[in-house]
Amino acid sequence: MMTKSGPPDDPEVPLYRRLAARWARLIEGGVFPPGARLPSLRSFGRQMSVSLTTAMEVFRVLEDQGLVEVRPQSGHYVRYRRPLPPAPGRTTGGREPVLISPGDMVMRIFHDAGDASFAPFGAAVPPPEFLPVERLNRILAREVRLRPERTQSYDSIRGFAELRAQIARRMLEAGCAVDPDEVITTNGARHALYLSLQAVTKPGDTVLLETPTYTGFLQILEALRLRALEIATDPRDGICLEALEDALARRPAAACVLVPTFGNPLGHCMPDARRAALAKILMAARVPLIEDDVYGELYFGGTRPRAVKAFDRDGSVLFCSSFSKTIAPGYRVGWVVPGRYVQEVERQKYVTSVATPAPTQMAIAVYLADGGYDRHLRRLRETYQALQARFVAAVTEYFPEGTKMTRPRGGHIVWLELPPGLDSFALYQLARRHRISLAPGPIYSASGGYRNCIRLNYAVRWSDAIDRALRILGGLAGQASRKSRKSGKPASSDRPPIATRPM
Ligand SMILES: Cc1ncc(COP(=O)(O)O)c(C=O)c1O
Numbered sequence: 437m438m439t440k441s442g443p444p445d446d447p448e449v450p451l452y453r454r455l456a457a458r459w460a461r462l463i464e465g466g467v468f469p470p471g472a473r474l475p476s477l478r479s480f481g482r483q484m485s486v487s488l489t490t491a492m493e494v495f496r497v498l499e500d501q502g503l504v505e506v507r508p509q510s511g512h513y514v515r516y517r518r519p520l521p522p523a524p525g526r527t528t529g530g531r532e533p534v535l536i537s538p539g540d541m542v543m544r545i546f547h548d549a550g551d552a553s554f555a556p557f558g559a560a561v562p563p564p565e566f567l568p569v570e571r572l573n574r575i576l577a578r579e580v581r582l583r584p585e586r587t588q589s590y591d592s593i594r595g596f597a598e599l600r601a602q603i604a605r606r607m608l609e610a611g612c613a614v615d616p617d618e619v620i621t622t623n624g625a626r627h628a629l630y631l632s633l634q635a636v637t638k639p640g641d642t643v644l645l646e647t648p649t650y651t652g653f654l655q656i657l658e659a660l661r662l663r664a665l666e667i668a669t670d671p672r673d674g675i676c677l678e679a680l681e682d683a684l685a686r687r688p689a690a691a692c693v694l695v696p697t698f699g700n701p702l703g704h705c706m707p708d709a710r711r712a713a714l715a716k717i718l719m720a721a722r723v724p725l726i727e728d729d730v731y732g733e734l735y736f737g738g739t740r741p742r743a744v745k746a747f748d749r750d751g752s753v754l755f756c757s758s759f760s761k762t763i764a765p766g767y768r769v770g771w772v773v774p775g776r777y778v779q780e781v782e783r784q785k786y787v788t789s790v791a792t793p794a795p796t797q798m799a800i801a802v803y804l805a806d807g808g809y810d811r812h813l814r815r816l817r818e819t820y821q822a823l824q825a826r827f828v829a830a831v832t833e834y835f836p837e838g839t840k841m842t843r844p845r846g847g848h849i850v851w852l853e854l855p856p857g858l859d860s861f862a863l864y865q866l867a868r869r870h871r872i873s874l875a876p877g878p879i880y881s882a883s884g885g886y887r888n889c890i891r892l893n894y895a896v897r898w899s900d901a902i903d904r905a906l907r908i909l910g911g912l913a914g915q916a917s918r919k920s921r922k923s924g925k926p927a928s929s930d931r932p933p934i935a936t937r938p939m
Pocket residue numbers: 560623624625626627650652695700728730757758759760761765769770
């Protein structure tokens with residue numbers, strides 16, 4: 437049980453008790469939200485100018501009061517007041533491929549993201565305050581002034597050489613030794629994905645996807661008249677390899693498109709052994725993998741997860757990424773390392789855009805070379821990890837019983853499975869009236885499933901208003917859940933945004 441009050445700041449009271457009371461107030465006031473990690477005993481002692489023994493006494497009192505818990509080999513954490521929501525279970529895939537027709541809802545969610553009056557839980561867009569906006573813009577202005585001739589002619593089709601060299605250098609951290617010449621720059625990751633799919637498929641082909649999957653894939657599949665076949669996915673470990681093998685045994689597929697590292701929307705991260713096995717399975721079936729790694733550098737652990745591309749033995753992995761989640765979504769700079777499809781992707785890039793704008797590529801190249809990026813990334817990862825703890829605490833506290841939630845080890849999105857019967861479209865409409873945006877589950881599937889799921893973006897500047905918005909959203913979810921329980925069927929709502937037709 438928790439005790440609310442601590443002893444007063446009375447010099448008669450032993451120092452460790454006074455300190456414990458002060459820290460209890462910090463915890464109860466939300467400075468350290470549930471799930472937050474407290475300083476180590478040593479840094480606590482240093483910060484408070486007390487001995488290690490006093491620091492240990494303070495933490496013991498906080499533990500006795502039920503405010504803090506010890507996690508072996510990890511440290512002291514603020515305890516949650518209610519049991520944490522469990523993780524959602526493994527999803528189920530479809531049996532037949534379908535043609536997709538995404539509706540307008542996805543566009544509306546993206547539109548709301550640009551409206552500052554909304555609590556921005558819908559689109560997965562980092563707020564400018566988290567990004568090195570001024571620094572980058574200064575570099576851009578300087579580069580344009582110093583090398584005006586570069587900005588006035590077409591860049592080479594493959595892209596700005598200095599940037600490609602920086603990208604190749606950074607890809608080493610993901611376990612990929614690629615030559616700068618193998619890198620093709622693009623207008624963001626979506627362009628890279630589009631070019632890759634165009635290079636390896638033809639209309640009518642079947643493409644294998646995780647389920648739920650990134651909506652952008654579904655939109656590209658629709659544009660290229662491709663069929664989607666969704667494969668069961670584990671919210672922690674990613675695509676189920678048995679289900680994938682089963683699908684491959686049943687029908688031919690032209691490509692497999694995945695986000696193996698902090699997938700969107702589940703946040704899963706494939707363990708290395710599964711990545712190696714995945715590469716092997718797809719290679720044996722002669723199916724190219726389009727690997728989307730836009731969240732790869734936003735890991736919370738000590739090391740960057742290795743890309744599946746690191747296990748590529750025959751050039752059949754097309755690795756796509758961008759700087760949209762880490763530096764500047766507005767600069768629209770991404771890239772693809774297409775392996776053995778390099779000529780085809782280069783041709784498609786020429787057909788669709790001739791070249792990528794030089795000024796933004798030049799600015800990002802200089803920024804990467806300048807040494808500020810790693811420091812910026814460290815801060816960004818810490819920020820997201822702390823924000824995730826706040827979101828977990830808020831969902832634990834405000835959302836209805838029966839809510840399940842992912843807790844990804846990187847990125848900035850969480851997936852919530854709300855009580856069965858709850859209609860996420862109705863919740864979306866209701867929340868919108870309160871100027872809260874969210875992404876309803878069915879936009880992440882070609883099959884119209886995930887009706888009771890939502891995705892929340894937690895790349896937001898934390899404030900009382902954000903906390904209030906989460907409380908309101910949790911309250912609305914509670915109401916919707918009670919309503920659906922009473923009526924025995926989901927509340928009425930808009931038509932599902934993604935219409936599908938089996939082939
Ligand atoms: C998985 C995934 N891939 C690609 C993108 C798009 O990236 P870009 O803005 O670089 O086109 C997003 C953006 O939300 C994403 O979540």
